[in-house]
Amino acid sequence: MTSPTWTPDRPWRGIMVATALPLREDLSVDYDAYAEHVRHLIANGCDGVVPNGSLGEYQTLTDDERARVVRTAVEAAGDGARVMPGVSAYGSAESRRWAEQAAEAGCGSVLLLPPNAYRADERAVRAHYAEVAKAWVPVVAYNNPLDTRVDLTPELLNRIHSDGSIVAVKEFSGDVRRAYEIAELAPELDLLIGADDVLLELALAGAVGWIAGYPNAFPATCAELYHAACARDLDTALPLYKSLHPLLRQDSKTEFVQSIKLSMDLVGRVGGPTRPPRAALTGATEAVVRAATEKALAAGHH
Numbered sequence: 616m617t618s619p620t621w622t623p624d625r626p627w628r629g630i631m632v633a634t635a636l637p638l639r640e641d642l643s644v645d646y647d648a649y650a651e652h653v654r655h656l657i658a659n660g661c662d663g664v665v666p667n668g669s670l671g672e673y674q675t676l677t678d679d680e681r682a683r684v685v686r687t688a689v690e691a692a693g694d695g696a697r698v699m700p701g702v703s704a705y706g707s708a709e710s711r712r713w714a715e716q717a718a719e720a721g722c723g724s725v726l727l728l729p730p731n732a733y734r735a736d737e738r739a740v741r742a743h744y745a746e747v748a749k750a751w752v753p754v755v756a757y758n759n760p761l762d763t764r765v766d767l768t769p770e771l772l773n774r775i776h777s778d779g780s781i782v783a784v785k786e787f788s789g790d791v792r793r794a795y796e797i798a799e800l801a802p803e804l805d806l807l808i809g810a811d812d813v814l815l816e817l818a819l820a821g822a823v824g825w826i827a828g829y830p831n832a833f834p835a836t837c838a839e840l841y842h843a844a845c846a847r848d849l850d851t852a853l854p855l856y857k858s859l860h861p862l863l864r865q866d867s868k869t870e871f872v873q874s875i876k877l878s879m880d881l882v883g884r885v886g887g888p889t890r891p892p893r894a895a896l897t898g899a900t901e902a903v904v905r906a907a908t909e910k911a912l913a914a915g916h917h
Contacts, residue, residue, distance in 0.1 A: 617805075619823040619845040621662035626696040626723030627755050627783050628805065628824040629662030630841050633670040635831045635876050636684065638887040644680055646687050648885040652831075653691035655884070659917075660838030661830055663697030664688050665726055667713075669762075670828055670872055673701055675890040681713070685720050695721025699755065699826075703728040707746040714750035724753040726785060726826070729765040737771060744780035754780060755807065755826075759787040769796040776804045785809040785826045786817065789867065794820035811866035815856045818844035828866035829859070831886075832878035832908065836916040858914055861907035870900055877901065878908040882917070 621629030634656070637648035653664050666688045667673040667681055676684070689695040702713035702725045714725045727747055729740045748754050756775065760766035767775070767784065775781050786793060787809035794806055794817055807824040808817045814825060818841065830837040836855065843852035856863075865874040873896045876886030888895065896904060 617821065617823050619818070619841075621697075621824075623696050623723070625805070625823075626663065627699060627753065627807065630660070630825050630827055630830060630838055631663045631665050631699050631807075632656050632661050632827050632830045632834070633665040633668040634688070635872065635879060635886055636666075636671045637885040638890065640888065642888060642890050644676075644684070645885065645887065646683065648887075649684065650687050650691035652884065653688050656830065656834050657692060657697065659834035661827075661834050663699060663723075664692060665699045665701060665826055668701040668726060668826075670831075670875065671701065672872060672890055672893070673703070682716060685717060685722070689720050689722065696723030698722045699724045699726050701726045701728075701757075702747065703731065703757070705730075705732045707743045710743070711747045711750050714747050714752055714754070718750050718752040722752060724755055724782070725750075726755045726757050728757045728759065728763055729767060731763040731765065734764045737774070740765060740767070740771065741775055741778055741780070744775050745778055748778075748780040753782045755783045755785055756781045757785045757787065758809070761787070761789075769793055769800050772797060772804060773800040776801045783807050783824065786822075787867075789813060791816040791820060794822065811863035812860060814841065814863065815844050815852060818852075819847060828871060828875055829862050829878070831875050832862075832882050832884065833859070833911060833916045836911075859911060859916065862904070862911060865904060865907075868900075870896060874900070874904045877904050881905065881908045882912060 637645040700717045704710045758767035783805035806822045840855040879886030
């Protein structure tokens with residue numbers, strides 16, 4: 616069985632938290648709070664962090680902010696190999712520049728969406744990953760067909776992996792059946808859990824990592840859940856999974872950034888507001904997240 620544990624030579628494995636980015640009330644980045652958050656996650660059982668993903672609101676950051684977030688994460692983690700920056704951008708050349716910046720900062724890997732400005736065909740997708748791979752830092756593909764309208768199917772992932780462009784895939788389609796087809800077509804391609812609410816299913820199917828959302832709020836319990844799931848210890852994993860699932864499923868909803876930040880605030884971490892166009896949670900959604908977070912706290916999750 617392939618190890619689902621972080622190692623320096625496979626730094627994309629284990630629990631890599633897609634970090635939320637603490638913002639002040641004036642919407643400026645609180646770098647000190649972010650550094651403390653990175654240290655807190657690693658101290659509570661997470662293996663590393665993924666800054667500048669969608670959860671980190673990378674689309675709203677200036678170039679200077681985006682670069683400083685990576686530097687902050689590397690310094691706080693104490694080991695650049697534990698940092699996997701998102702390098703997605705509208706153009707392949709810009710993504711490659713972000714990957715080169717990550718390599719210069721000492722990062723162990725990068726996370727890359729397919730072209731997301733239009734519905735790219737296979738030739739464009741493969742060329743995109745090949746271009747960014749020239750930065751000489753391991754590339755993890757990110758399959759999110761719901762948002763990008765480009766589906767990295769198992770067949771296409773096999774071709775991109777055969778090109779030598781990617782080492783792993785963050786699978787966010789929600790279709791757990793794909794895990795088995797990916798393993799059949801590209802057995803050397805690492806499968807990473809991409810959506811919190813299919814964690815148990817993909818861990819049982821052989822995933823070797825989790826690019827995670829809700830550990831931002833409950834890192835220790837989520838680490839326990841992940842390791843139990845990978846060990847196929849259902850006596851431990853299933854009760855935890857059921858208990859946390861009202862929160863984990865928020866990771867697959869449109870308001871996932873606001874939901875996770877609200878949970879962080881409720882457990883005493885620093886989430887803060889989100890930058891426009893994301894608006895604060897209101898009404899039923901806020902009530903659901905608030906109640907689920909308070910219930911998780913009452914159950915002793917942390």
